[in-house]
Amino acid sequence: MKTIYITRRETFNAAHKLFRADWSDEKNNEVFGKCANKNWHGHNFEIFVTVKGVPNEETGFVINLKDLSHILKEYVVEALDHKNLNLDVPFLKDIMASTENITIKVWEIIEEPIRKVGGELVKIKMVETENNFVEYFGGKEPY
Amino acid sequence: MKTIYITRRETFNAAHKLFRADWSDEKNNEVFGKCANKNWHGHNFEIFVTVKGVPNEETGFVINLKDLSHILKEYVVEALDHKNLNLDVPFLKDIMASTENITIKVWEIIEEPIRKVGGELVKIKMVETENNFVEYFGGKEPY
Amino acid sequence: MKTIYITRRETFNAAHKLFRADWSDEKNNEVFGKCANKNWHGHNFEIFVTVKGVPNEETGFVINLKDLSHILKEYVVEALDHKNLNLDVPFLKDIMASTENITIKVWEIIEEPIRKVGGELVKIKMVETENNFVEYFGGKEPY
Amino acid sequence: MKTIYITRRETFNAAHKLFRADWSDEKNNEVFGKCANKNWHGHNFEIFVTVKGVPNEETGFVINLKDLSHILKEYVVEALDHKNLNLDVPFLKDIMASTENITIKVWEIIEEPIRKVGGELVKIKMVETENNFVEYFGGKEPY
Amino acid sequence: MKTIYITRRETFNAAHKLFRADWSDEKNNEVFGKCANKNWHGHNFEIFVTVKGVPNEETGFVINLKDLSHILKEYVVEALDHKNLNLDVPFLKDIMASTENITIKVWEIIEEPIRKVGGELVKIKMVETENNFVEYFGGKEPY
Amino acid sequence: MKTIYITRRETFNAAHKLFRADWSDEKNNEVFGKCANKNWHGHNFEIFVTVKGVPNEETGFVINLKDLSHILKEYVVEALDHKNLNLDVPFLKDIMASTENITIKVWEIIEEPIRKVGGELVKIKMVETENNFVEYFGGKEPY
Numbered sequence: 001m002k003t004i005y006i007t008r009r010e011t012f013n014a015a016h017k018l019f020r021a022d023w024s025d026e027k028n029n030e031v032f033g034k035c036a037n038k039n040w041h042g043h044n045f046e047i048f049v050t051v052k053g054v055p056n057e058e059t060g061f062v063i064n065l066k067d068l069s070h071i072l073k074e075y076v077v078e079a080l081d082h083k084n085l086n087l088d089v090p091f092l093k094d095i096m097a098s099t100e101n102i103t104i105k106v107w108e109i110i111e112e113p114i115r116k117v118g119g120e121l122v123k124i125k126m127v128e129t130e131n132n133f134v135e136y137f138g139g140k141e142p143y
Numbered sequence: 144m145k146t147i148y149i150t151r152r153e154t155f156n157a158a159h160k161l162f163r164a165d166w167s168d169e170k171n172n173e174v175f176g177k178c179a180n181k182n183w184h185g186h187n188f189e190i191f192v193t194v195k196g197v198p199n200e201e202t203g204f205v206i207n208l209k210d211l212s213h214i215l216k217e218y219v220v221e222a223l224d225h226k227n228l229n230l231d232v233p234f235l236k237d238i239m240a241s242t243e244n245i246t247i248k249v250w251e252i253i254e255e256p257i258r259k260v261g262g263e264l265v266k267i268k269m270v271e272t273e274n275n276f277v278e279y280f281g282g283k284e285p286y
Numbered sequence: 287m288k289t290i291y292i293t294r295r296e297t298f299n300a301a302h303k304l305f306r307a308d309w310s311d312e313k314n315n316e317v318f319g320k321c322a323n324k325n326w327h328g329h330n331f332e333i334f335v336t337v338k339g340v341p342n343e344e345t346g347f348v349i350n351l352k353d354l355s356h357i358l359k360e361y362v363v364e365a366l367d368h369k370n371l372n373l374d375v376p377f378l379k380d381i382m383a384s385t386e387n388i389t390i391k392v393w394e395i396i397e398e399p400i401r402k403v404g405g406e407l408v409k410i411k412m413v414e415t416e417n418n419f420v421e422y423f424g425g426k427e428p429y
Numbered sequence: 430m431k432t433i434y435i436t437r438r439e440t441f442n443a444a445h446k447l448f449r450a451d452w453s454d455e456k457n458n459e460v461f462g463k464c465a466n467k468n469w470h471g472h473n474f475e476i477f478v479t480v481k482g483v484p485n486e487e488t489g490f491v492i493n494l495k496d497l498s499h500i501l502k503e504y505v506v507e508a509l510d511h512k513n514l515n516l517d518v519p520f521l522k523d524i525m526a527s528t529e530n531i532t533i534k535v536w537e538i539i540e541e542p543i544r545k546v547g548g549e550l551v552k553i554k555m556v557e558t559e560n561n562f563v564e565y566f567g568g569k570e571p572y
Numbered sequence: 573m574k575t576i577y578i579t580r581r582e583t584f585n586a587a588h589k590l591f592r593a594d595w596s597d598e599k600n601n602e603v604f605g606k607c608a609n610k611n612w613h614g615h616n617f618e619i620f621v622t623v624k625g626v627p628n629e630e631t632g633f634v635i636n637l638k639d640l641s642h643i644l645k646e647y648v649v650e651a652l653d654h655k656n657l658n659l660d661v662p663f664l665k666d667i668m669a670s671t672e673n674i675t676i677k678v679w680e681i682i683e684e685p686i687r688k689v690g691g692e693l694v695k696i697k698m699v700e701t702e703n704n705f706v707e708y709f710g711g712k713e714p715y
Numbered sequence: 716m717k718t719i720y721i722t723r724r725e726t727f728n729a730a731h732k733l734f735r736a737d738w739s740d741e742k743n744n745e746v747f748g749k750c751a752n753k754n755w756h757g758h759n760f761e762i763f764v765t766v767k768g769v770p771n772e773e774t775g776f777v778i779n780l781k782d783l784s785h786i787l788k789e790y791v792v793e794a795l796d797h798k799n800l801n802l803d804v805p806f807l808k809d810i811m812a813s814t815e816n817i818t819i820k821v822w823e824i825i826e827e828p829i830r831k832v833g834g835e836l837v838k839i840k841m842v843e844t845e846n847n848f849v850e851y852f853g854g855k856e857p858y
Contacts, residue, residue: 004243005278013558015444015469020630031631033638034511040444041511042471044558052284058163059174060241065275066176082463082470098632100576122286129442129473132637135577141624142286143694143714147672148707156415158301158326177368183301184368185328187415195713201592202603203670208704209605225320225327265715272299272330285715290529291564306773317774319781338570344449345460346527351561352462384775386719408572418780421720427767428572429837429857433815434850481856487735488746489813494847495748551858571858585844587730587755606797612730613797614757616844654749654756701728701759 005122006062007050010072012081015042016097040084043128047076047106050123051114063119071113076106099128103136111138148265149205150193153215155224158185159240183227186271190219190249193266194257206262214256219249242271246279254281291408292348293336296358298367301328302383326370329414333362333392336409337400349405357399362392385414389422397424434551435491436479439501441510444471445526469513472557476505476535479552480543492548500542505535528557532565540567577694578634579622582644584653587614588669612656615700619648619678622695623686635691643685648678671700675708683710720837721777722765725787727796730757731812755799758843762791762821765838766829778834786828791821814843818851826853 017040018032028036035041049072053062079089085097091109095101103126114121127133160183161175171179178184192215196205222232228240234252238244246269257264270276303326304318314322321327335358339348365375371383377395381387389412400407413419446469447461457465464470478501482491508518514526520538524530532555543550556562589612590604600608607613621644625634651661657669663681667673675698686693699705732755733747743751750756764787768777794804800812806824810816818841829836842848 002247002279002282003284004247005280006243007276007278009274011559013470013472015471018632031636037511037513037517039513039516040469040471041442041513042444042469043442044473050278055241055243055247058239060161060239060244062243062277064174082466084466084468084470087468088466096630096632098627100578100627100634101632104574104576104627130440131581133579134634135579135622136574137286137577139574140286141575143709143712145676145708145711146713147676148709149672150705150707152703154416156327156329158328180368180370180374182370182373183326183328184299184370185301185326186299187330193707198670198672198676201668203590203668203673205672205706207603225323227323227325227327230325231323273297280715283715288533288565288568289570290533291566292529293562293564295560304775317779336564341527341529341533344525346447346525346530348529348563350460382773382775384770386721386770386777387775390717390719390770417724419722420777421722421765422717423572423720425717426572427718429852429855431819431851431854432856433819434852435815436848436850438846479850484813484815484819487811489733489811489816491815491849493746566858569858583845585756585758587757609797609799609803611799611802612755612757613728613799614730614755615728616759654752656752656754656756659754660752702726 001054003052003054004062005050005052006065007048007123008065008068008072009046009048010069010077011044011046012077013042013044014080014083014085015040016085017041018096018098020096045080046127047072048123048125048127049110049121050125051119052122053118053120063114063117067117068114068119071110071117075110075113079109099126099132099134102126103134107136107138144197146195146197147205148193148195149208150191150266151208151211151215152189152191153212153220154187154189155220156185156187157223157226157228158183159228160184161239161241163239188223189270190215191266191268191270192253192264193268194262195265196261196263206257206260210260211257211262214253214260218253218256222252242269242275242277245269246277250279250281287340289338289340290348291336291338292351293334293409294351294354294358295332295334296355296363297330297332298363299328299330300366300369300371301326302371303327304382304384306382331366332413333358334409334411334413335396335407336411337405338408339404339406349400349403353403354400354405357396357403361396361399365395385412385418385420388412389420393422393424430483432481432483433491434479434481435494436477436552437494437497437501438475438477439498439506440473440475441506442471442473443509443512443514444469445514446470447525447527449525474509475556476501477552477554477556478539478550479554480548481551482547482549492543492546496546497543497548500539500546504539504542508538528555528561528563531555532563536565536567573626575624575626576634577622577624578637579620579695580637580640580644581618581620582641582649583616583618584649585614585616586652586655586657587612588657589613590668590670592668617652618699619644620695620697620699621682621693622697623691624694625690625692635686635689639689640686640691643682643689647682647685651681671698671704671706674698675706679708679710716769718767718769719777720765720767721780722763722838723780723783723787724761724763725784725792726759726761727792728757728759729795729798729800730755731800732756733811733813735811760795761842762787763838763840763842764825764836765840766834767837768833768835778829778832782832783829783834786825786832790825790828794824814841814847814849817841818849822851822853
């Protein structure tokens with residue numbers, strides 16, 4: 001069986017901060033550094049979403065990228081683009097807006113819609129800056 | 144054993160379309176969208192080919208990249224660069240020219256030549272645009 | 287007067303060939319090389335369109351990028367994306383589909399719509415591959 | 430005289446919004462679209478600063494890039510990185526935080542420090558996203 | 573358990589050559605080609621270091637990137653940046669300075685310091701040029 | 716007259732150092748910093764060479780990129796790739812190997828060969844790292 005992996009990229013620009021109200025300013029600065037700036041900062045995020053499967057015999061597709069792109073536009077870009085990740089996004093409420101946590105939450109939001117169009121979500125890569133990104137395999141540990 | 148993975152990139156520019164002659168124009172447009180344009184469209188493809196192994200004690204090489212590059216130039220770039228992927232490439236005849244299918248066929252073409260120079264092909268990544276790419280592990284499912 | 291330059295990028299994927307029917311195949315190959323392949327090849331084009339002006343006092347904008355993007359979507363992306371540049375584009379009919387000629391024609395098409403929303407087009411950069419691009423200043427020669 | 434241009438890149442991540450308190454929400458949305466989101470959004474900004482001059486005979490340098498980098502770290506990165514461009518930056522107070530206006534203000538801030546180390550500032554390029562950037566030549570219009 | 577992977581990029585610019593003193597010049601040229609140039613050549617290397625773990629409940633972090641960055645600055649950038657990889661780096665003495673061998677040695681150097689701050693090193697990607705890179709999983713073979 | 720600018724990119728990987736034998740080590744370190752490392756360091760250089768002209772009526776070309784690429788391969792890549800810029804390159808002997816000086820010397824080397832194939836060299840951009848590059852217009856000052 002010729003299982004293959006296909007990835008779609010989308011982008012969104014958002015504000016956030018890393019700050020705990022139950023900590024002193026000193027502790028926030030010590031742990032989160034500049035990311036604790038009370039008035040927020042922001043990033044151009046890139047999200048790469050990977051689906052695996054066997055290519056359909058008629059179309060040659062693992063998944064129709066139009067379907068995958070529509071899901072990402074609706075559940076990710078609409079929800080996160082030009083937003084404040086701490087304040088404006090219902091599914092991120094009450095969590096630390098670290099790239100790790102954002103990525104895990106996005107997985108929970110898009111896994112089922114992708115399954116409904118016949119795709120199996122296997123990886124999300126979230127790029128915060130040219131110097132750091134996270135990768136999530138739904139909790140699996142390929143390495 | 145210190146197994147390590149080495150990757151070589153090559154590029155090629157090609158035309159293709161996604162279109163089934165046994166479907167109506169309506170169905171082609173519904174499924175393939177703009178990719179069904181009868182007069183073709185095209186891309187700057189990037190291919191990343193990964194070989195794994197233990198570095199040779201004398202050279203420090205898993206594989207001599209000159210050998211890998213020569214194989215890719217002969218079997219991939221010569222065959223696909225400035226070509227029409229639906230019409231000009233014998234090993235792609237009679238398949239849907241989706242990135243998934245092209246990648247699987249390229250694997251079949253280069254696996255043996257790479258083995259002959261002592262390399263074990265383990266991954267091909269094929270980038271079609273900045274927004275989509277496929278990855279193939281010879282059918283294996285690392286995640 | 288604080289004149290400043292603002293640039294918007296769009297992308298399109300298209301097929302083309304460089305071929306003269308009034309030349310022999312030998313001459314076509316000699317001059318155009320692989321680009322003369324009769325069955326076409328293609329590229330992921332990037333177009334960067336630059337407008338200059340003084341920022342508006344109320345908005346801080348030289349031009350509203352939404353307006354510029356709409357013009358580029360309508361006149362460039364709709365016209366060229368997933369198209370054959372030799373066959374499918376009325377404003378490119380009967381010219382050699384070199385990147386130079388395409389860029390000059392795009393200038394003629396978008397200059398007036400940009401002027402209508404208050405912008406002064408001063409540069410188009412068209413990227414064909416990572417190794418070559420052209421820049422056009424409407425015929426002016428800044429250097 | 431062999432005048433040559435040298436450019437240094439720095440990056441900063443910041444939040445901002447485009448919003449006029451003296452306008453209705455409707456007008457803000459109509460003009461600024463998603464950029465008017467009250468709770469801010471943000472970007473990974475890249476700034477490219479260009480100095481021109483004749484290479485020094487002993488060093489081969491137009492300007493010592495260590496000096497240029499120190500100036501940019503002190504006046505730009507320290508001031509703007511992980512900041513809110515509307516609230517946290519004294520030299521951006523009371524202006525619309527458009528990329529155009531930010532760039533013009535940065536010019537005013539760094540021109541004199543660069544002159545003091547012997548450099549002539551001739552261009553700032555400020556990249557907001559992969560799809561838009563501005564270029565400022567101190568008000569000059571090379572094209 | 574929501575294991576997730578986080579990656580930090582650092583860069584360094586270094587000289588090296590691939591050359592065996594116990595081989596003839598002919599054999600060195602045959603095997604290593606231009607890389608055997610006696611007077612060295614060099615690269616802008618990029619290193620991507622990946623740590624896996626479960627996000628901390630209070631911080632949302634797998635590892636504090638400041639800690640990871642400090643380790644990479646101390647053990648990698650300080651050691652390798654603007655150095656000759658064959659001559660200047662104690663932990664690379666007496667090995668072929670291939671990208672494979674450099675990467676394996678860097679793993680051995682940074683694995684323990686990363687563990688001390690609570691991180692589990694699982695991958696190093698070392699990019700030598702835009703056309704080649706290696707990936708090392710500590711000897712594991714995920715695919 | 717529709718003058719247009721076309722640019723070709725080539726790459727080369729080389730070692731160099733910035734060091735004056737007539738200066739003390741202290742002064743070398745003070746002025747050149749890490750770049751003074753006696754055992755060299757290196758970079759992946761990118762060179763972008765721009766030619767201007769009016770597109771030929773028959774070909775649509777300002778210059779045949781095959782001709783331009785051949786010149787760059789012969790005079791730049793052959794001369795500089797996998798070389799030591801201080802020791803191995805006759806036309807760089809006895810100059811400080813700063814990016815500024817290298818770029819000016821490359822201009823002197825390629826201007827005439829480009830003219831012989833009918834092209835007018837107007838700009839060289841030389842990228843040393845992602846954070847710095849120089850641009851040379853043959854001494855002209857467009858801004």
